[in-house]
Amino acid sequence: MPVPTLTLLDSQLNTLANLPFLKMNGLGNEIVVLDLRHTSHIVTADEARAIAGFARAGFDQLMVLHAPRSEGTDAFVRIYNNDGSEAGACGNGTRCVAWAILRNSDRDTATVETAAGLLVCQRVGDDVFSVDMGAPRFDWQDIPLAHDVADTNALPLRRDVPGLPALDAPAGVSMGNPHAVFFVADAAAYDLPAIGPGLEHDPLFPERANISLAQVVDRQHILLRVWERGAGETRACGSGACAAAVAAIRRGLADERVEVQLPGGSLIIDYREGGTVRMTGPAEFEWRDSLPPSLFQDTAA
Numbered sequence: 105m106p107v108p109t110l111t112l113l114d115s116q117l118n119t120l121a122n123l124p125f126l127k128m129n130g131l132g133n134e135i136v137v138l139d140l141r142h143t144s145h146i147v148t149a150d151e152a153r154a155i156a157g158f159a160r161a162g163f164d165q166l167m168v169l170h171a172p173r174s175e176g177t178d179a180f181v182r183i184y185n186n187d188g189s190e191a192g193a194c195g196n197g198t199r200c201v202a203w204a205i206l207r208n209s210d211r212d213t214a215t216v217e218t219a220a221g222l223l224v225c226q227r228v229g230d231d232v233f234s235v236d237m238g239a240p241r242f243d244w245q246d247i248p249l250a251h252d253v254a255d256t257n258a259l260p261l262r263r264d265v266p267g268l269p270a271l272d273a274p275a276g277v278s279m280g281n282p283h284a285v286f287f288v289a290d291a292a293a294y295d296l297p298a299i300g301p302g303l304e305h306d307p308l309f310p311e312r313a314n315i316s317l318a319q320v321v322d323r324q325h326i327l328l329r330v331w332e333r334g335a336g337e338t339r340a341c342g343s344g345a346c347a348a349a350v351a352a353i354r355r356g357l358a359d360e361r362v363e364v365q366l367p368g369g370s371l372i373i374d375y376r377e378g379g380t381v382r383m384t385g386p387a388e389f390e391w392r393d394s395l396p397p398s399l400f401q402d403t404a405a
């Protein structure tokens with residue numbers, strides 16, 4: 105289905121009303137892509153929450169494209185969770201941004217910049233993109249944690265769960281956003297919506313954290329569920345898949361190429377210790393719409 109070209113905005117526009125946007129998903133992780141490269145508007149947390157509340161534009165993450173800040177990049181991208189909080193990384197959203205930038209282009213590579221750094225995105229198939237997500241970070245200040253710990257690959261964090269093995273000693277990883285990865289024998293057995301919020305807000309994480317349950321099936325396959333910071337349990341989390349694969353490889357549980365199976369589908373993660381993490385997976389366009397002026401009345405109220 106030909107996708108109508110997203111009308112780039114004239115610089116006079118200073119509100120989001122009537123703004124065209126793309127509704128997409130990355131393995132069911134609900135993404136809205138908003139192109140503000142020709143305006144100076146910075147989306148506020150209230151506006152992000154208002155867009156999330158707008159019926160057709162419900163999202164897990166909002167990816168806002170701004171004018172490039174660095175030479176050789178296509179856009180600077182700000183990432184909002186549906187609670188209005190900002191994040192430094194969103195793997196699924198980055199694939200959707202690459203799709204939006206490259207869809208009417210003969211280029212196969214797009215470079216976007218986020219608060220966490222540069223992301224080189226390659227179209228490797230119809231609606232399939234491979235993103236260099238950069239190097240994972242493990243220092244307590246980078247994750248970040250509230251204080252130093254003996255080993256960030258086994259954090260001092262435990263939750264006893266009646267009738268199930270305790271969640272204990274998760275791996276701490278930053279992919280530009282904070283992740284705690286618990287390795288478990290049966291990821292489906294846990295009531296993640298009951299357990300997730302307390303862990304997301306644990307005092308060990310001064311900026312909260314994304315909480316994963318990783319079940320290593322074999323050295324090439326991990327089943328993963330993610331309670332996302334600022335969004336709750338999603339059908340897929342790209343940076344979470346990167347963090348889980350990196351943590352498994354660091355613990356000697358997986359090979360350098362891992363298929364991470366999330367509820368919404370699979371991502372291929374490539375990582376060699378000391379290098380960067382490559383994530384490959386789909387980006388799906390759903391529909392295009394505009395935000396009605398009514399959405400932005402009294403958001404300050």
Ligand SMILES: N[C@H](CCC[C@H](N)C(=O)O)C(=O)O
Binds near residue numbers: 164196281334335343
């Ligand atoms: N909730 C995350 C951002 C979105 C990550 C996820 N949707 C992905 O695909 O990486 C955070 O606050 O760090």
